[in-house]
Amino acid sequence: MTLIDRTTPTRDAGTPLPQSPAAIRAERRRIIESIRALRRLLKKRGAFEVADRRRLNREASHRKRAETVHAETLHRIDEQQARQEHSLTNDLNSLDGKREQQEAHALAVLRREFIERRLRNTPLTVSELNGLGAGLIRDLAAQGISTAADFTQVSWGKAPNGKGGNVIYIHRADGHRVHINGIGQHRSRPLMEWRQAALARAEARAPRALPPDERHRIAEIIEAERARVREELTKTARDAETARTEAGQLHAETLERLAIAERDAARLAAERRAEFDAMAEQLLALQSELSAHMDRYGDVGLRIRRAQRRALRPIPAVPTLPAIPSPRSPVGLADSTDATPAPASRDRAGLGWLLPILYFGFTTVVGVGELADNTAPVWLMISSRMVALAATTELLRLWIPRMRHNTPGSMPSGVGFQTTGVFLALTAAGMFADEESGVFGVACAVSILAALLLLAGTGLRIRPHEPVRSS
Template structure:
């Protein structure tokens, strides 16, 4: 019995061949359309991975910006607090400075009031007083000291020079050692009297002025310190707003891409259903009319070749997991995701919802120190002597080279912003243990230090450090596995 859906037999052989040709060409065309599904699914998988990468980079930038704000806030608060705590010392310093200025001004006034006369300096008469006045020296404030030097003409012996307070040194004919010494004693006595008369304490009005300056500074620093958290909070709010806007933009782009992918996937589903229908019609046509020749069989075999397998897990599970909140996208009931290939799709889905712990925190540049040290050990060895065996020299260099390679393998990806993370826990313990182990091994190969207890102590400490590093690495790995 023939099914009611089958095509009724054509009236002529030509019509049968034409109908067969139409069915074969339709099956071939739909097969070629369905063959593009695998490429589409792979492209969609790459799209989802790119979206997850964009979200991870956005979170890393946000974390980096928040970390900078926190560091800036902490530094500013520490600086302002230190300034507030140092205001008392600053007040005392300002008072000492103000008192020193008052004393200096008082001494200057007193010296300017002490005039040089013949009655005050022994051995200096009216003529020398006039000669000194002609050179601008009339009071004790006009010169500072006397010294010996060559005569201005360059001939003869040394003469006495008087160093003026403002200006160059001068020589007065008639003033030598016998008259220069009394002149300096007169000035020292005038300075001593001026210092004794100068104020020893800061007046009340000056002290009040300094206190007012310090209090105004304290109020300003307190206000500035109170503004630091507000500024930091405003900066964080700005970062969060920019991050939210960026995420919204990403979500809109992801939503549009998901809708386009869903439409494309629906077209592939429709094509697959149509291909099944055409194959059923072709099978019914062959059953009804039989074989129509070699050429028809070849065309039919090409059209009925199997379609390359697609990735059935991507449409259902990956799209649903990766869909941002609020998009309303959901999987169709008929889409199941139990086929192989689900693992690669499912692994990228958690990355879209968050970033790894420590993202945005790059490994420090301090790790270059052990890299440089073990690199030099690889070239120059670990302290070998002439008595060191060859196996120790080779083994030490190989161990150092392995440490350098391992550190660079861990450190370089963690310096890039896209994959920024801290160094694994326990790495420092392991590096320190290997370093002490090399030192202990070099001491064991040295005949002078072999019999002492230092090599054994270093070896024990090296073993403990290596065990501690391995324990930290393994416990961190178990915690990561449990969290996954």
């Protein structure tokens, strides 16, 4: 049996341990300083996880915006196509009525031209008009009225010189009216009867149907218009389909670009998370080495004792984001998650926290126990305002970041108890300052309740995190 010399300790079976206290302290300081350096680096993991959560939310927002833009583009294309097709369909349905209108219009023009031509070929003669001599016929011709087409009607009007009362005017086809001396009411009647008889004969002999060639010409025009409208309908559908294809290609390119950026960002985040995991493992290894060093060599001095305790503190747990496993996690866990990272929760602190913030802000200005005719002591005036100011500042510090879109979250546990406790404490202070109210017993009870709430809230706030266990 071999005895171990206690004066020459060894690190293991083949490495001798340092013998001098200075060397032991130097080794212990080296381990502690290494742990401190790793802790400083690991403190950045929380900010990294928050930034990665913002990245996921930003990527989800970009994808949602791309989907919204694509859906709006397709909706706009559909609306434009439906509007154009509705208009063209109405035009196509109205072509039959348009053909009838054109045929009716062409027939009306044909009859009007025939009637005008027959009236123009019907001259004013003495034999045709009883009661009008050759002299009146010449006077009418001198005024441009020589056929039945040259005038339309007769009417009464004042004499041209303004004397002699009303006279008969003959209205010419160009819109002017003339007065012929010798043609009064009696001679104007046979003149109009002669014209109406000529007009009736012309209307009776006017064509009542279009010639076949004219009907064929109108049919060709309508068919050409129908073909044009149908081509417009086909072109509208083709243009809409082309626009949808282009919108789909642009959407696919946008999603591909976002996917590439997301993959690159996820790869960099995974590498950074792997670095943090490696540093955490190194920190655990150094803590184990420090514990072994302390077990082997014991206490090396009061100055290092506090640094040892701080170095052996557990590593704060920083949970990773959902659906983003660490690269150093087991393969089965990584394979079971979806390839597309899910965005972080969007829960935010409620707007109800504005009520205590506004109350404490108001108390910072007016204090407690100073309303109406009450006069609070100077120490209460100062202390109440300082407490209200501290409560307002703390609530704003906790509430504002948790209301933002990029850093949403609920208020920490225990803040509600603390807020209620501070509120009751200020209320009790106001009761104590009011000497005439006679509520001393109630003020004492409220003070005790405020103290209990403050202690409960503080306990929840300072509750230690669970340490990270190494596998």
